[in-house]
Each structure stands twice: as structure tokens, then as C-alpha cells.
Amino acid sequence: MTAYASDGAGTRTRAPNRTLSVVRMQLINKQTYIWIPLIILGGAFVLALAVYAILFNAGIDSPKYGGGAQAPLWYFLIVGVQALTLTFPFSQAMSVTRREFYLGTLLTAALTSSILAGIAVVGGLLERATNGWGVNGWFFGLPWIWEAGPLGALLVNFVGAMLFFVIGFWAATIYKRFGGLWLTIVLVGIGVLLVAGLWFVGRLDAWAEVFMWFGTVGVVGLSLWTAALTAVLAGIAFLTLRRAVP
């Protein structure tokens, strides 16, 4: 990396990598990236466990499943929104290019998504070791998520968080650049496309094939498809950001 020494006004031998510096800038918002996701996950977990214990004490000892581990994934929509709204204007004052800001922000999302996925996997392993926390209650280790083992669970959690993050970030960027009207139009437009897709599948009488595909592709295959979708959205989000004004 080149150090850009200015004439006269002092030089620096090694300039810090500006993309990594964006990660540090994003992590100023510790509440957004660290504490709130952890509180959501911890809260959902404690609540689920309490319900499982009540059921177990009531004599229901069959396996009990809950979807509470998804709660922080949804929150990553908001993280994506805040990554843009809270930090983009400041990054511009710090003379950061939009590209540096974007890459650093995605890196921050990857970092926090990994932490979340890591916690989910460790939780799942503990759950297995204790046979559902001793009450046969399953919070992290839902069978379809774990069908490919811990690595599959890690992948699906990570990719899920990244997808929600990118959606939130893109939505916030559209809002910043074009305003609320266009954001609504884009969201409604995507909704229309999805419904049209459903109608098309129904018209082809292909629901059986669709469910079969979901069945055979498995959690890893589904994660990879989601990753591809995330990458496409991430590319579109960058193109949207390139002309955004703080």
C-alpha cells in the first residue's frame, strides 16, 4: 500500500488500510452491531427455554421445536438500514470513497454475521450434547438446519444474516437516493414479481416439482442459492450507492 505523503505537512510511513478503517468506523455503533443482536438472541432463547421447561414439567416429553433462533436474522434487516443511515454521511466527511465505505460495511456485516452463526452452532452443539437442555426442547438445532451437520448450520445462519443485511442496506440506499416513494414502488414491484412467480408455478401445475426441488437441494444447496441471490443484491446495492449523496 502506498503512503500518500503530502509535501511539507508531515509524512506517515504506513497508512492504515482504509477499508479496514471503515469496519472500525462502523463498529462505533456497538449497540447496533453487537448488543442488540445478542440481546434479541439471548432473550428469544431464554423465553423459548422457559416455555419448553413449562411444557416438560407438564409431562410433554416429546421433542419441542421453536423458530426463535431466526429472530436476530430479521434484526439484520435493521442493521443493514442503520449501516447506511448512521454511518454513510460521516464516512463522507472522513473523505472515504463510496467503494471503501461499501466494502468495509459488507466486511462488518460478514464479521457480525459470523459471530451470530458461530453462537448458533455452539448453541446447537450444546443442545445435542444435553439432548435439548434436558427438556427435549430444540432452539438452535432444528433438524432441517442441522441435516448437513454443524458446518451446514453455520453456513445457513451466516448466509441468512447476510441476505437480510443486504436487503436492509439496499432499501436504505434506495430511500437515501430516490426517496420513500421509489422505495415503496420497488418493494411493491418485487412483491408483484413474487406473486407472479407463484401464479406461474401454479399455472404450470409444478408445485410438486418445486417442493421436490427444495427437498433434494438440501440446506447446503439452499444456502448456496441464497448466497448467489445475496451477491446479486449486493451488486445492485453498490450500483445504487455509487451516486448516493449524504
Added chain:
Amino acid sequence: MTDVIQVDNLTKRYRDTLAVDDVSFSIKKNTIYGLLGRNGAGKTTVMSILTAQNFATMGDIRIFGEDPYENAKVLQRMCFVRESQKYPDDALPKHAFQTARLFFPNWSQELADQLIDEFQLPTKKRIKKLSRGQLSAVGVIIGLASRAEITFFDEPYLGLDAVARQIFYDRLLEGYTEHPRTVILSSHLIDEVANLIERVLVIDRGRIVMDEDTEAVRDRAATIVGDAAAVDAFIVGREVIHRESLGRVSAVTVLGALTPDDRRRLTSAGLDVAPVSLQQLVVRLTQHTAGEPITVPTEEGVLR
């Protein structure tokens, strides 16, 4: 003297307004500029476009000979903290300064610490809870301590008291003397910064109406002080831009440089020449109601 900024035919159009109208100018290296003009004249828009925070509709800008857009090499040599700058929600002032240190190669932590002390800035209070003056101080500290080769200050003094403003002016001049650089200061307090700025850029309704050395601007007008009747006799046929009277004494500011002959007439009439206020000149240049073309005011319109 080389130019660090070159602007050619810059135009910025928002949906229904023309914020910047076919403007061309250049900024010299190591000079302090005053970017003056009324609210909405286009000052912030011009600074935003020069720092690639905003985009030109038409025209060309060169910073250090290059296009600044997505150009980290050029951008990190500039600093622009806007008047309404937003900071990350959880940020304390120290976070903002730590971040600035990462991105500005010439950052002086020593100067930042000194300024925090002098502005009595609470560093452990969230930025969004700071008062308007403290918020301005955060921006001023980043601008001064970044020691960027081109630094923009956009109305930096909002909410700052007179003491804090003086600290800002003093530290700006000190830093400028020790580490010469280009400073572009947009301000409404024209007379307060008049002694600081070497060159005046006046922007009015999206157009540059003055681009001159401060000294030359001052010579464009003179204030004649003395006995009202004698003053009135002298100013016949001259354009008056300001008049003050107290009893039999008048102080009248007239446009146009004084010739040696004028000076002889003044001496023989017992009249004095006082320095002219930059603010009065700028007000005269930009005084008009919305939508009206710039006209030379009639004498009746100016006399009170």
C-alpha cells in the same frame, strides 16, 4: 502559485432550482479563501461537489489535477465537515476523532487534544446529545486537526460563543502559518473573518459575482467621514452604498477607488478616509429580492 482546484462551467440543477449556474473559478495553493454569500446562494453545494460528496449536473472539476470522485488518493488530502454533519448514533466525540485519525494522513492528535481542552468539549457525552456549539466544535476540531491540504469550513461557528470563535480563528491562523495549506471558509460573519481571508469569492444565486484579493476588494470603495455638508459635496456623482449620520457628522461609503486628486480634495475639505467594511461591500453586491435581476440601486433606494 499553482492552482489546487480548477472548476470549469460547473452547473448543478435540482429538480426545480438551479443551485449552481455555469460557474468557473480556480483556487490557489496555500491561500485562505472566504466563500461568502447569502443562505441558499450555493456555497454548500459547491463545497459538496468539490469533495465528491455531491454530483455536478454539468461541468468539470479538477482537484490536484484529478477527478475527486471515488479517488481516495485525492480525497484524503481534503477535509469537509459540513455545518449539518451527521455522526454515527452511538458516537462520542472521541470516536469521531479516533476515526478521523485513521483517515487523514496529516492528523495531529496533539492539536486535537489541545482544541478539546480549549473548547471545553465533553468527550464522554454522545455527539447527538451535545449542544449546537459543542457540535460545531467537533467539526472545527476535525477540520483543524486533520491538517488536510484543502480544508473546507462550512459556517463552522454556529452556536459557538465569541471566545470559542476567537480560538478557532487563532488556531486556524497558527496552523496555517506552521503548515501552509488551502482553506475555504464559508461564513456569514463577514467582517469577523475579513482579516483572516486573503481572497474573497462571493457566490450569489449560483453565480460567482466576485473573485478578488481581499485588499483589492477594499480598494473598490472608501468611507468618507466628516462634516455632513462637506461629505455631501464630495460624494456628488458617486455611488453611495452605505451612509451613517450622527449630528453634523456623516460617514458615507462610496464605490470606486480614490484618485490622488480625490485625496487632495478630501484633505483640503478636512474630510477623513476610513477603511471600508467588507461586509458592506458584499451586502451591496448581493442585495436584491428573490427573482429580481441585479440592478444598480438608485441613490434614493440607498439613502435613509
